[in-house]
Amino acid sequence: MMKLLSARPSPYARKVHIALTEKGIPFEVMTEVPWNRDTATPRYNPLEKLPVLILDDGSTVYESRFILEWLEIKYPEPALFPKDADELLAARKLEVLADGICDAFVLARFERLRPEAHQSQPWLDRQLRKMHGGLKEVARLVPAGTYCVGNRFGLGDIAVGSMLGMIALRAPEIDWPIRYPNLKALYERLSERSSFQATAPAPQDVEAGVV
Ligand SMILES: N[C@@H](CCC(=O)N[C@@H](CS)C(=O)NCC(=O)O)C(=O)O
Incomplete structure (x- = not known):
């Protein structure tokens, strides 16, 4: 199952969390504090920022705008991007x-x-x-x-x-x-x-x- 590396106050992570939920995609949340010394974030994103989507094959997608675009391409229904x-x-x-x-x-x-x-x-x-x-x-x-x-x-x-x-x-x-x-x-x-x-x-x- 896909994992979402997320932080509870992050508006960027929230965008992805909402999109996954609205599309009905099963996922697990991994809650992190990206500023803490022991954060796993750099293991999944060299830019050391979350949100990060961790796919089943271990590959990763990061940057909230790009993740939303990635989700729309891979899981087009229900559409969240306007068609017009x-x-x-x-x-x-x-x-x-x-x-x-x-x-x-x-x-x-x-x-x-x-x-x-x-x-x-x-x-x-x-x-x-x-x-x-x-x-x-x-x-x-x-x-x-x-x-x-x-x-x-x-x-x-x-x-x-x-x-x-x-x-x-x-x-x-x-x-x-x-x-x-x-x-x-x-x-x-x-x-x-x-x-x-x-x-x-x-x-x-x-x-x-x-x-
Ligand atoms: N433009 C990025 C911003 C992400 C971002 O700044 N995330 C914060 C958490 S709210 C973070 O991980 N910051 C760590 C850092 O900038 O080193 C996105 O949309 O994903």
Whole structure:
């Protein structure tokens, strides 16, 4: 059976977990803290990041966007990528934005872990600006009262939903549910799905700093 190397707070791993669940593919979860000294992550991905999909023959697929594409090619039904070209591009754009917001959060988080005297406020401001700018653009692109693209659940919802869940948990001071009622309604709708309920993010203890 396929294995998913995952971390409980990771929005990138959540995307893959949701896609596997929605496609009904049997898999086992291996929960890791990629920052810990004893993590297995580098054994499966030389870039030392999760999520990683470990296949039955021992080969591996990593990088959440690529994993979702790999899954769509290998397990086309039920489709999570829109068939219409413009809708597919719209969903992929939302994924670029959602992942980019998560990337900015990660950069800010590690900056905040540095000794206070060494932290760069301009760098922190820059990442926060990207998060706010990204959310504003996602809110502009997501229609009110339905799924992200083409009235059907799919890639855009997986990416945007995973990102919103991460912001809700890790950056609750960002007031996106008040500012963007369409995103709030979308997140509530997505949270009713069992694939979202089964993958709700949770913090993990990181034993050391960066090793
Ligand atoms: N672009 C990557 C990002 C993955 C990522 O940053 N994962 C984090 C966990 S949330 C990680 O493993 N970080 C370890 C590292 O960057 O060395 C993806 O979409 O898969």
